[in-house]
Amino acid sequence: GAAIGILGGGQLGRMLSVAAARLGFRCHVFDPGGEPPAADVAHSVTTARYDDAAALAAFAASVDVVTYEFENIPTAALDAIEASRPIRPGRRALAVSQDRLIEKAFLSELGLITAPFAAVDDAVDLAEALGEIGTPAILKTRRLGYDGKGQARILSPEDAPAALAAMAGAPAILEGFVEFTAEISVIAARGLSGEVTCYDPGTNVHRDGILRTTTVPAQLTTAQRTDAVILAGRILNALDYVGVMGVELFVTDGGLVVNEIAPRVHNSGHWTQDGCIIDQFEQHVRAIAGWPLGDGVRHSDIVMENLIGEDMDRVPELARDPAVALHLYGKSQVKPGRKMGHANRWLRAAG
Ligand code: ATP
Numbered sequence: 001g002a003a004i005g006i007l008g009g010g011q012l013g014r015m016l017s018v019a020a021a022r023l024g025f026r027c028h029v030f031d032p033g034g035e036p037p038a039a040d041v042a043h044s045v046t047t048a049r050y051d052d053a054a055a056l057a058a059f060a061a062s063v064d065v066v067t068y069e070f071e072n073i074p075t076a077a078l079d080a081i082e083a084s085r086p087i088r089p090g091r092r093a094l095a096v097s098q099d100r101l102i103e104k105a106f107l108s109e110l111g112l113i114t115a116p117f118a119a120v121d122d123a124v125d126l127a128e129a130l131g132e133i134g135t136p137a138i139l140k141t142r143r144l145g146y147d148g149k150g151q152a153r154i155l156s157p158e159d160a161p162a163a164l165a166a167m168a169g170a171p172a173i174l175e176g177f178v179e180f181t182a183e184i185s186v187i188a189a190r191g192l193s194g195e196v197t198c199y200d201p202g203t204n205v206h207r208d209g210i211l212r213t214t215t216v217p218a219q220l221t222t223a224q225r226t227d228a229v230i231l232a233g234r235i236l237n238a239l240d241y242v243g244v245m246g247v248e249l250f251v252t253d254g255g256l257v258v259n260e261i262a263p264r265v266h267n268s269g270h271w272t273q274d275g276c277i278i279d280q281f282e283q284h285v286r287a288i289a290g291w292p293l294g295d296g297v298r299h300s301d302i303v304m305e306n307l308i309g310e311d312m313d314r315v316p317e318l319a320r321d322p323a324v325a326l327h328l329y330g331k332s333q334v335k336p337g338r339k340m341g342h343a344n345r346w347l348r349a350a351g
C-alpha cells in the first residue's frame, strides 16, 4: 500500500495519521521527541533531529509523499527530503509562512489587506516604524512564534524598549493594532489538479494568546462570507498550493484583514471532525495523495473547545454529555497552556 510521511508527531500529526489510516495509507512519522502523540496511531516513527540529513533521506525513501504538521521545518531538512520525494504543500508555502515579513509582503502583493507593518531589527527601525504606524501596535518575532509567543504589545512609545528586549535580538516585525469586531478563519483545501474547496468560516476566541473556541458558522454577512472564501482561494492559487491551509482573518468595518496563514491542518478546523462528512484531516490526505477532494459541506453547527492544561479535569463530565464528541491526544503530562485535547459540541443541524 501507499505510505505517507509526516514531519512532526504532535496532535495534528496524530489526527492526520488516523485519517490516513482510514483511507488505507500507512503513516511514517518523523519527530525529534521520544514518544510523540502520533506514535500511538502511526505505522512507524523515526526519532531523529531535523538536521540529520541521513535520517531524513531514509525516512523520505520509505514513503511516497511527505507532508508536515508545522511550518517551521528547516530548509536543509526540506532539501534532504525533496531530493527523492515530493513535499506537499510545497516550499513556496513554507517560505511564505515561516517569516511574518515575507508573509505580509506576499499578501499585500496579492492585493489583500493586512495590518500596516514594518521590519524591525533594532531600536532605530522601531522608532521609525512607530512613527509611521503609531500605537497601539504589536511587535512580533518574524519567525518561530505560535500561541502568541514572541509578541509584545506597544500601547504607547514608552513601551518600545521593553518590547524590543522581548524579541531577544531576533529580527522582528511591527504591526499596527487592528480594531477587529471578530476573528474568523477559513480552512481551505486545494487538490493536485488545482481544485479549491473551503469549509465555512468559524469564529475564533483566544485567551492568553491561545485559541479557546471556534464556533461555526461565524456570524457574517453574505458579502463577508463570499469575500473570505474568495481571498482564501486566491492565496492557495497564488502558491500553487496542495493540501489544507488555515487562513486567519480579522473582521473589521473596512473589510476582512488577513492576520496569518498556516500551511497545514489548523486548530480552528477541528470542528470539521464532527461537523462535516470529510474533515480537514481527510481532506489534507486526499489532497496530498492526489485524490479528489470532498466538498467540505457542513451538516452540523459546532462549537469546538480546546482542552488546555487543567481543562482535562472536566473530561469525565464532558464524557457524560451526549452532545459532545471528545478528541484526546494521549499526552500523559498535563502542563499549563498545553493543548491536551478538544471537545466538539453539537449545536444543531446546519440550516
Ligand atoms: P497562532 O497560534 O494562531 O499561530 P501566533 O502566535 O502566530 O498564533 P498571531 O495569530 O499573529 O500569533 O496573534 C495571536 C493573536 O493576537 C491573534 O489571534 C489576535 O487575537 C492578536 N493579534 C495579533 N496580531 C494582531 C494585530 N495586528 N492586531 C490586533 N490583534 C492582533
Ligand code: MG
Pocket: 145, 146, 147, 260
Ligand atoms: Mg501563527
Ligand code: MG
Pocket: 248, 259, 260
Ligand atoms: Mg494566529
